[in-house]
Amino acid sequence: MLADNSNHLTTSEPTAGDHPRPVVLLLLDGWGIAPVAENNAIAAAETPTWLSLIREYPVALLTPGEKDLNRRYLTLGVGQEAVRDEVKPLLSLTAILSAAGRRQLKITETERLAALTYFFNGREEDKAVGEDWKIISSAATASAKPTVVLKKIVAAVIAAVSGDSPVDMIVAALPILDLTAQSGNFEAVKKAVEALDKSLRNIWTEVEAKKGVLIISAACGNAERMSNLGTDLVDREMTANPVPLLIVGQEFGGKTIGQNDAIGDDLSLLAPSGTLADLAPTILQILQIPQPPTMTGKSLLD
Secondary structure (H helix, E strand, O other), X not given: OXXXXXXXXXXXXXXXXXXXXXXXXXXXXXXXXXXXXXXXXXXXXXXXXXXXXXXXXXXXXXXXXXXXXXXXXXXXXXXXXXXXXXXXXXXOHHHHHHHOOOOEEEEEEXXXXXXXXXXXXXXXXXXXXXXXXXXXXXXXOOOOOHHHHHHHHHHHHHHHXXXXXXXXXXXXXXXXXXXXXOOOOHHHHHHHHHHHHHHXXXXXXXXXXXXXXXXXXXXXXXOOOOEOOOOOOEOOOOEOOOEEEEEXXXXXXXXEEOOXXXXXXXXXXXXXXXXXXHHHHHHHHHOOOOOOOOOOOOOOOO
């Protein structure tokens, strides 16, 4: 539950002719939450933007579920724990926004194409009405210079936020941490964390100028556990650690999600407030769209 020490959160109803304020969801795959340790590349990096945002805006932890990336994206997109063997399309956040007449844009690189489109959209192969995709090719550059792909994705997000053609919902997957962590190179991951932190600052500047809402989460952790401390062996796999949920916007400043702020900015001290299935219902509440009964997740703002 979103709370402060004074008033309840209120939002204004959109009126006809309004330029929609953008809601931007960034999925920072690889950004898991774990205690500070010598194998935690996120804790070792300089992240001034991240620290500033978690001090001012509500942040919570989500349990991610099984170590299956596509299933996690499916859970994120449909607002319920998806059954692995069930292959029929499920009612997704994308379909609900499309039915409500909202314009949407998905942005990612080729490594996350299926996850962000087919699985996030509830196993639907085709674009929804009012939905566009922008896929950045990572075939030639990701392994050598992952920041090149990151910059292209960030530029696409900023262009969508600031462009003349309004978009209601932008979902961007930025998997630089997860992909770089798979190399096992601690210093490379640390640099990727810092590059991502600068990207957050640039994106938030544009979203804030449009009076929008920036939501930051992830489908998996990886960079927070680069090795097994017991064996000193490199660990390249996604983790089962919690992932963050950070909601940044003018009306959310100074509020918390049902709990006190983390002591010393250490999010690992917080208990998880929900699961990946709670993200879609939370977004629907921000957009003032009713949650369908098929979504078993709960809005963390209510």
